[in-house]
Amino acid sequence: MADAADFRETEASPARRRVRRTATLLATVLVLVGLVPRPLSETAHADTATRLSADADAGTVSVAIDSLTPAAPREDDTVTLSGSVTNTGEAAVTDARVDLRLGGRLDTTSGIDQVARNDDTLGDPTGDPVDDEYAVGFRELSPGVTEKFQLSVPVAELGLGKDGVYQLAVSVSGQTTARSWEHVVGVRRTFLPWQPEESATLTRTTFLWPLISTAHMAAETGSDEYQTPVFLDDDLAKDLSPGGRLHQMVALGSGLDVTWVIDPDLLASVAAMAGGYEVRDQDGETVPGTHQDVAKRWLVDLQKAVSGDEVVALPYADPDVASLAHNGKDATGSLGQFEAATEVAANTVEPILHVTPTTDFAWPMEGALDSSIVRVATSAGADKVIARSDSLREDSDLPYTPSAARPVGGGTTAVVADARQSTAFEGDLSRASAATLAVQRFLAQSLAVTLQTNQQRSVVVAPQRMPSGSQAHAMAEALNVLQGGTWSRPQGLTEAAAAKPDPAASTRIPAASSYPAELREGELPEAAFAQIAATQAKLDDFKVILSAPYRVVTPFGLAMNREMSTSWRGGEGQAATFRDEVVDYLDGLAQQVRLIDKSETKLSGRSATIPVTVQNNLVQGVDHLVLRLTSTNPTRLEIGGEAFQEQPVSVSGGHSKSVKFDTSANANGRATVIAQLYTPDGEEYGPPVTFDVKVTEITATVMLVIGGGVLLLVLAGFRMYTQRKRATSQDTPEAAPDTTPGTAQDPSVPGNREAAVDSPAGLTGESRPDDPEHPSDRPPDTTPESTGPSGTGERVER
Numbered sequence: 001m002a003d004a005a006d007f008r009e010t011e012a013s014p015a016r017r018r019v020r021r022t023a024t025l026l027a028t029v030l031v032l033v034g035l036v037p038r039p040l041s042e043t044a045h046a047d048t049a050t051r052l053s054a055d056a057d058a059g060t061v062s063v064a065i066d067s068l069t070p071a072a073p074r075e076d077d078t079v080t081l082s083g084s085v086t087n088t089g090e091a092a093v094t095d096a097r098v099d100l101r102l103g104g105r106l107d108t109t110s111g112i113d114q115v116a117r118n119d120d121t122l123g124d125p126t127g128d129p130v131d132d133e134y135a136v137g138f139r140e141l142s143p144g145v146t147e148k149f150q151l152s153v154p155v156a157e158l159g160l161g162k163d164g165v166y167q168l169a170v171s172v173s174g175q176t177t178a179r180s181w182e183h184v185v186g187v188r189r190t191f192l193p194w195q196p197e198e199s200a201t202l203t204r205t206t207f208l209w210p211l212i213s214t215a216h217m218a219a220e221t222g223s224d225e226y227q228t229p230v231f232l233d234d235d236l237a238k239d240l241s242p243g244g245r246l247h248q249m250v251a252l253g254s255g256l257d258v259t260w261v262i263d264p265d266l267l268a269s270v271a272a273m274a275g276g277y278e279v280r281d282q283d284g285e286t287v288p289g290t291h292q293d294v295a296k297r298w299l300v301d302l303q304k305a306v307s308g309d310e311v312v313a314l315p316y317a318d319p320d321v322a323s324l325a326h327n328g329k330d331a332t333g334s335l336g337q338f339e340a341a342t343e344v345a346a347n348t349v350e351p352i353l354h355v356t357p358t359t360d361f362a363w364p365m366e367g368a369l370d371s372s373i374v375r376v377a378t379s380a381g382a383d384k385v386i387a388r389s390d391s392l393r394e395d396s397d398l399p400y401t402p403s404a405a406r407p408v409g410g411g412t413t414a415v416v417a418d419a420r421q422s423t424a425f426e427g428d429l430s431r432a433s434a435a436t437l438a439v440q441r442f443l444a445q446s447l448a449v450t451l452q453t454n455q456q457r458s459v460v461v462a463p464q465r466m467p468s469g470s471q472a473h474a475m476a477e478a479l480n481v482l483q484g485g486t487w488s489r490p491q492g493l494t495e496a497a498a499a500k501p502d503p504a505a506s507t508r509i510p511a512a513s514s515y516p517a518e519l520r521e522g523e524l525p526e527a528a529f530a531q532i533a534a535t536q537a538k539l540d541d542f543k544v545i546l547s548a549p550y551r552v553v554t555p556f557g558l559a560m561n562r563e564m565s566t567s568w569r570g571g572e573g574q575a576a577t578f579r580d581e582v583v584d585y586l587d588g589l590a591q592q593v594r595l596i597d598k599s600e601t602k603l604s605g606r607s608a609t610i611p612v613t614v615q616n617n618l619v620q621g622v623d624h625l626v627l628r629l630t631s632t633n634p635t636r637l638e639i640g641g642e643a644f645q646e647q648p649v650s651v652s653g654g655h656s657k658s659v660k661f662d663t664s665a666n667a668n669g670r671a672t673v674i675a676q677l678y679t680p681d682g683e684e685y686g687p688p689v690t691f692d693v694k695v696t697e698i699t700a701t702v703m704l705v706i707g708g709g710v711l712l713l714v715l716a717g718f719r720m721y722t723q724r725k726r727a728t729s730q731d732t733p734e735a736a737p738d739t740t741p742g743t744a745q746d747p748s749v750p751g752n753r754e755a756a757v758d759s760p761a762g763l764t765g766e767s768r769p770d771d772p773e774h775p776s777d778r779p780p781d782t783t784p785e786s787t788g789p790s791g792t793g794e795r796v797e798r
Helices: 014-033 040-056 109-117 235-240 245-253 264-274 292-306 321-328 334-353 371-379 432-450 469-483 493-498 517-521 526-543 550-563 572-590 700-729
Strands: 061-069 078-087 093-106 136-141 146-154 164-175 183-194 203-211 217-221 229-231 259-262 278-280 286-288 310-313 384-388 405-409 412-417 458-461 488-490 593-595 601-604 607-616 622-631 637-639 644-651 655-665 669-678 684-696
Touching (some): 061 164, 061 432, 078 093, 078 136, 093 183, 136 146, 183 432, 203 245, 203 469, 203 493, 217 264, 217 550, 235 245, 235 264, 245 469, 264 292, 292 334, 310 493, 321 334, 321 517, 321 526, 334 371, 334 526, 334 550, 371 384, 458 493, 469 488, 526 572, 593 622, 593 669, 607 644, 637 669
Parallel strands (some): 061 183, 203 259, 203 488, 229 278, 259 310
Antiparallel strands (some): 093 136, 093 164, 593 607, 607 655, 622 669
C-alpha cells in the first residue's frame, strides 16, 4: 500500500531526550568555565570515528531474540526479552554487556519494512540503552561461544510516548584486542506495538486459515463394491498424525476466529482414508493402508474446529487459475473441467464437515491478477477473487491502506489482501528467533495500518497456501495477540467482501504484461492441458460402453481436477508423472475389453458361420458395443451377403462372448477378414483383429465318399427293419426264440436289449441337451486370464 509520508519519524523517546538535554547543559557549562579541552568539531570527529570503528566490527556477535512478552504490552506490564548471543568472530570480547535499547516511533509501514531489512546493522544501534540496571554482563565471550540472556524492563521505565510502533533492539557492547574501548559489537532489532488503550476506530481483520495439500489419491480404485481408493503414498497420514502439518493447522486454528479456506480434495482424501484405503508401494504394488484411525480423529477434530466459523470451499483440488488463464483456456474442455471442480466443491465439504461452505471465491496463486485470470476465475461462477495489494496497486499515493473490497466490473469483486501482513510469515520460521521477529513485524504492520486514519476499514490477510508447522505456530501466536488486542477485531471473508468499497481505492486490473515473471515460470504448460483434454476424450469413449460408468467417471474426473492443481507449482516433473499415470491406467482399463486374436480359418463349402470372440476382463459388464466383420475381398467371401456385417455386443464382467457371422463363398482361395469393435457413436474401439479365411471347393471324390456313407446307413436301417419284422411274426407261444449265440436277437450281445426299446442315439437326428451349440464354436471364456488365440486351422460350421 502507498504511504503518504514514506519516512521514519525521528521523534526520540522521553528517556533519550532527557539524556540529550543533560549532555547539552553539561557541555554548555564546560564551555563557559573554559574546561573544554578541544573544540566541539573535534568531539564530533571523534564520535564519527567511534561509529566507524563500531561498523568495522559488524557481525562480530550475533544476537537472537527468541521471545518477547508481552508482544503488545499495556501500561502495567513488564517487557521480557529472552535469547542468546554468539561470538562469531575470531577474537574474544571482554567485559561484554547486553542492553535493551528503545528507538524512535515508526509512522509508516514502509519504515517498518526498512528496519526489518536492516535488523542487524551496527551503523545505528537504535537509541541509547534503557538503563544499566537492566543490562546483563559477561566477563568474556570467546569465539564460537553462545551465551543465553534475559532482559526484563517495566513498561514505565521505557518512557513510551504516543501510541504507535517503536523500535526495540538488543545490543552487545564490549572490548576486543584490536579496540580496547567499549563499543557495540552486535545488535538485533524488532518492534514493540504500543496501544495501551482500545483504539477509537478498530480495524476489521480477516485472516484466512488455509487447509490445502498436494494430490494424494491416484485414479486407480479397488475392484470391490466400495471401490477402495489407492493412494500414491502414505505421506498424508504423516501430516494428519500428531505433530504433522495438517494436525497442527487444525489444533492451532480451533482456538482462533479465522476464515477456513479448504480444498475439498483434501477432505475427500481423508474421508477415503477413514473408510479404508490402499497404498502403492515402491514396487508399484498396492498394500492395505493402516492409518484409518488417524484420519477419523483428524476429521472429528476439524468438525469441532470449524463449528461457528466461516468455511470457504475452493474448487475441487484447488485448480491453478492463472495457469488455466494463460496456458489452458484454449484446450478443449479445460474451462468445463474447472466449472465441474467448482460445482463438486459444496457437495464434498458439506457431508463431511456438516457445514454449508461458501463457494463463490477464487484464489489465484499469491493473489496475482490480470484480466484473463479474472475472466477465467469468474467463468465457473465465482464472483469474488482474492487478490493481493502488490498486484492490484493503488493509482495514487493514498495516505492509508484502503478496505479490501474493490468492485472491478462485471459484478466481480476483488478482495485485496494486504501484502505486507500476508507475507509476514514466509520463510524458515523453525528457529524461535525467526518466528518471534515475524510475529512482532506482523503486529507492527497491523497497528501501523490502524493508525493511518480514523476511518474504519476492512483488512484481509491471505498467507501462503500451505504453511509449515512452524509458520502456523507463528501465525497463531500473532493472531492470539491481535484478537485479544486493542486495535483490531476479527471478521469473516464474506463480510469483508461485502464491506463498503473505498471510492479512492484502485479498481484497475493489471495488464497481462505486469504479471510477475517468477510466477509465470512455475505455471502448468500448454502441453499439460492438452494431455488433460486427450485423457478426457479417452474417458468419454470408454464410459459409453460401461454398464456402471460412474465407477470410472468419478475417480478419473477427480484425478483430472488434481492434474490442474495449484500445488504442482515448482514441481512440473511430478505433475507430468501424475498425468502419465492417470492416462496409462485409463488405457489399461480400456484394453481389458478386446477382441481375441484369430488364426487362419478354413471354410470347406459355400457357406458357414464364423465366430469372433469378445473378451471383457473388467469387473463390470460392457454394453452398447458394435462388432463389425468386414471382408476385404467380397467378390470371393461375403459377410451376411454384403461386404461387412455388424452385430451389437454385450458381455458380462469377467466373461467372453462369441459373436457368429454368416458367410458365403463365391470362389476358392484366401480372403482377409477384419473384425473391429465400435462405440455407439461410430468411433473405433480398440485395435482390430485381422485373419484369413481359406475357402476350399467340395470335390467329386468327397461327394462319392459321402454318398457311400449315406447308402450304408440306409442299408443298415433296412436290415434292422426286416429283422424286427421277422421277430414279431414269429413271436407266438409255440415258437421258441432264436437264441443262436451271436445273432441280433441274442440278449447277451451288448446293446441288443436297448435296441429292442429305442433307436440308437444319433440315428434319430436328436442331440443331447449338453451337446455344444456346434462343434466348431468356442465355448465362452469365463476367466479373465484366458486370452489365447484360436487354434491353427480353425474350421467353421457349414
